[in-house]
Amino acid sequence: MDQIRKRRLEELIREEISRMITFGEIKDPRVNSFISITRVEASTDGSHAKVWVSTLEDDSNRLDEAVAGLAHAAGFIQALIAKRVRLRLTPVLSFHPDRGIKEGFEITEKLKDLLKE
Known part of the structure; x- marks a missing residue:
């Protein structure tokens, strides 16, 4: 798979999962609308994809719970992607x-505090 197709696949997966989270299609209570999909890294053959999840909430346990909820719903998410997007192989x-x-946000805040002093 060439780099352009790989980037297009990664962006497509990121958009679809973000849409599922935003519209509440994933019913797991651990997955809420405060999480966001920051990036997707697809393998060169497109058979696997790593999805990176972030949140701006202070509690890091909530992020771990959200990742666990998404991992639990991975099969459902893959099935929805396969229905909505024409791919030969769904990752x-x-x-x-x-x-x-x-x-990064915390470092920026610390730098702002240092500049004030």
């Missing part, structure tokens, strides 16, 4: 917490 999804956005 197997694995979900991972992305703490980078929250950590």
Whole structure:
């Protein structure tokens, strides 16, 4: 799979999962609308995809719970993607917490505090 097709697949998966979360199609109570899909990394053959999940909530346990909820619903999510998108092979999804956005936000706040002093 060339890089352009791979990037298109990653963006398509990210948009579809984000839409499912936003419209409440995933009924697991651990998955709420405060989480966001930050990035998707597809394998070169398109058979697997790592989905990175983030949240701006303070509690890191909530992020872990959301990732567990998404992992529990992975088969359902894959089935919905297969229905909505014409793909020869729907990738197997694995979900991972992305703490980078929250950590970046905290560093920015600390830098702002230092500049005030």
